[in-house]
Amino acid sequence: MSTVIILTPIIIGGWPSIMAAVVGAASALGLVVKETVKEEIKQQQAVEESVEIELANSEVLAQNLASGKEVVLTKGDIEIRVGRDERGRCKVCAKGKGHTKAELKQIAEEFSRKMTQCFVYNRVATELKSKGFQMVNEEVMEDQTIRINVRRWVD
Amino acid sequence: MAQHEVEITISKTGEVKVHVKGVKGKGCLEYAEWLSKIVGKVKDRKLTSEYYEPEVKSRINLHQQLNNEQ
Numbered sequence: 001m002s003t004v005i006i007l008t009p010i011i012i013g014g015w016p017s018i019m020a021a022v023v024g025a026a027s028a029l030g031l032v033v034k035e036t037v038k039e040e041i042k043q044q045q046a047v048e049e050s051v052e053i054e055l056a057n058s059e060v061l062a063q064n065l066a067s068g069k070e071v072v073l074t075k076g077d078i079e080i081r082v083g084r085d086e087r088g089r090c091k092v093c094a095k096g097k098g099h100t101k102a103e104l105k106q107i108a109e110e111f112s113r114k115m116t117q118c119f120v121y122n123r124v125a126t127e128l129k130s131k132g133f134q135m136v137n138e139e140v141m142e143d144q145t146i147r148i149n150v151r152r153w154v155d
Numbered sequence: 156m157a158q159h160e161v162e163i164t165i166s167k168t169g170e171v172k173v174h175v176k177g178v179k180g181k182g183c184l185e186y187a188e189w190l191s192k193i194v195g196k197v198k199d200r201k202l203t204s205e206y207y208e209p210e211v212k213s214r215i216n217l218h219q220q221l222n223n224e225q
Contacts, residue, residue: 002175003183003202009169010195057195116169120194124163124171127193133161144167151160 009120010057011090017122018090022071022082024118025111031073031080050095051104054085055112073111078104080111121146161186170198 011018026033070083078096085091092115094108125148128135133150140146160176171194175183183202191197 002178003187003200004175005173005187005191005197005201006199007171007173007191007194008196008198009171113168117165117167120165120169120171123193124165124190128161128163131189136160146165148163148165149160150163151158153156153158155156 008057009116011055011116011119013119013123015084017119018082019071020122021115021119022073024122025114026073028114028118029075029111031075031078031111034072034074034079048095048097049099049101049104050093051101051108052091052093053105053108053112055090055092055116078107080108082111082115117144117146124148159186161190163190171195 011021023033025031070081073080073082076096077098078094081093081095083091083093092108092112094104094111096104096107099107128148128150131152133152136149136151138146138148157177159178162174162176164172164174166172171190173187173190175186178186187197187200
């Protein structure tokens with residue numbers, strides 16, 4: 001045994017790395033990418049409830065994505081929009097007919113958690129590879145936790 | 156050569172638990188610092204018994220010194 005550390009993730013990255021996490025989360029949750037980048041829809045239809053949450057520890061670097069543009073994902077009658085707000089933070093908005101605000105909030109939070117997990121996985125896997133670590137084992141547990149075992153030899 | 160092992164657990168909320176194995180002394184803190192730069196803020200840190208063991212080089216030096224003295 002040597003050391004154990006617990007880290008709270010911070011999402012800071014350019015749009016390509018955010019997009020990779022969005023696609024990963026969408027795939028895991030059965031969502032389909034409807035449009036990659038579109039103008040933000042300012043007008044909401046009155047019959048549709050919508051909930052917007054902001055990822056507190058996030059910063060989307062302004063690469064190819066100005067504020068006010070977003071990615072649209074769909075699953076049935078649920079639509080999730082992921083974008084970058086004026087302050088550069090990542091925001092997730094869920095809307096859908098026949099769903100309560102509480103349900104939509106739960107959906108948006110579930111997506112943002114999955115997106116965060118995908119972002120962290122991509123980041124860690126890339127860095128470990130660049131440092132010469134070899135993958136020994138990788139598994140997804142029943143509770144959706146990802147466990148990675150790596151090793152390397154040093155002089 | 157020494158084998159360094161790292162076990163990384165990413166929870167469904169994105170929180171990361173890193174267990175560095177096989178690294179003696181302060182070397183494990185370098186791994187901790189590197190990974191915290193990649194992932195985010197350190198929420199908790201626990202040093203285990205191996206941290207307090209001397210690094211491999213120190214042990215070799217000590218062994219050599221003992222042999223020379225005999």
